[in-house]
Amino acid sequence: MMTIRLGLVGVGKIAHDQHIPTIAASPDFELVATASRHGSVEGTPSYSSIEEMLDGPETIDAITLCQPPHVRYDAARLAIASGKHVFLEKPPGMTLGEVAALAEQAETAGVSLFASWHSRYGAAIDDTRAWLAGTTIHSVKAIWKEDVRVWHPGQEWLWEAGALGVFDPGINALSVLTAILPRRFFLTDATLEFPENRAAPIAADLTYVDTAGVPVAAEFDFRQPGPHTWEVHAETAAGTMLLAKGGNELWIDGVLKTTAPEAEYRGLYDQFARLIAAGKSDADTTPLAHVTDAFLRGVRVPVEPFHY
Structure with missing residues (x-):
């Protein structure tokens, strides 16, 4: 499979602690752009919003969303409408209805949606x-x-x-x-x-x-x-x-x-790559339903x- 060119939205603590080093070590993904109000990654083109990132010159295949969940739906909807595969940090949304709507949109657009639960990859x-x-x-x-x-x-x-x-x-x-x-x-x-x-x-x-x-x-x-x-x-x-x-x-x-040494986020990105390759989604909301x-x-x- 060809390298998946990834955009990262929300460059905060969880991105620096987990996503950025995992992406750098992954054989499947290449970080080609970021979008964040306050953070950036050295050597990677950075934008202040996902809209600006999508309008940039970089070719992006998939997007990881790490911003707080109350602003995630609009970003995910925009990414899906732009034909991008989407990785949602946990929790995948503010409501069950949001995630269900995104799953329908992803299916219609023919892209993969991944609601990630990192602790399941312990x-x-x-x-x-x-x-x-x-x-x-x-x-x-x-x-x-x-x-x-x-x-x-x-x-x-x-x-x-x-x-x-x-x-x-x-x-x-x-x-x-x-x-x-x-x-x-x-x-x-x-x-x-x-x-x-x-x-x-x-x-x-x-x-x-x-x-x-x-x-x-x-x-x-x-x-x-x-x-x-x-x-x-x-x-x-x-x-x-x-x-x-x-x-x-x-x-x-x-x-x-x-x-074994912690490798939860490596497991998440491996699964995201598998979903993209298979043309499938994994948008399980069972933990959010319990909340x-x-x-x-x-x-x-x-x-x-x-x-x-």
């Missing part, structure tokens, strides 16, 4: 799914806790009405649960803690059950100082399982079974104000 995800499929699960609990000041410094958009708050990392846990568990699960109870001065939650306590009656729970918190916790615990007939480091280590009864259910059903509890 080194231990496949082994964990296979291990759980071979035993009887008694209970499952995801714990996703971190310090928002470390991981999202000064990102005020995260707290706006319609934004995800703690579900921005929490949706990673939901993407993992929906990847490793053998059956669908659904929400039965939820408590969401909202700072008095914010329109998005800072913590969430979620209770689920799967279609076989197995209890599934999740705890998300943006207020954990020090090291983060990104884990899934399961009690099963075959022993106690721990999926640690966001999906990159599998432990069974305290024994490490699977580990929507939490906002719909959750009891909102006010807590102390949050300030950076």
Whole structure:
């Protein structure tokens, strides 16, 4: 397959930390242009908007969108209408309806749309799914806790009405649960803690059950100082399982079974290349649907104000 010429929109922390080095190392992609209000990549043509980038002289085959989700739909719609394949950072949109509309537009335009969930590409995800499929699960609990000041410094958009708050990392846990568990699960109870001065939650306590009656729970918190916790615990007939480091280590009864260096974004770009080559899309919104259910059903509890 020929090299896919890529435009990157939104040159912020996640782009610098993950996308740019992954693209540079990929055999499938070449970064040929960027569009961002504040960031750029040395040696790569840069523009202040996606409109300017699309009007530039560079030939672009595909576009990765890394800007905040509340402005992503318009950019994705424009890219699709211009005949570009589109990679959506997580979450893929502000609403389920947005992503469904983009999927229809991509199909009509004959381009690939990829709603990426990076945690599903953790080194231990496949082994964990296979291990759980071979035993009887008694209970499952995801714990996703971190310090928002470390991981999202000064990102005020995260707290706006319609934004995800703690579900921005929490949706990673939901993407993992929906990847490793053998059956669908659904929400039965939820408590969401909202700072008095914010329109998005800072913590969430979620209770689920799967279609076989197995209890599934999740705890998300943006207020954990020090090291983060990104884990899934399961009690099963075959022993106690721990999926640690966001999906990159599998432990069974305290024994490490699977580990490898983090390569989630390499997995994402490999999948994007495969989708483009096959003329297919992958626009799964199941994790976002679980977030929507939490906002719909959750009891909102006010807590102390949050300030950076």
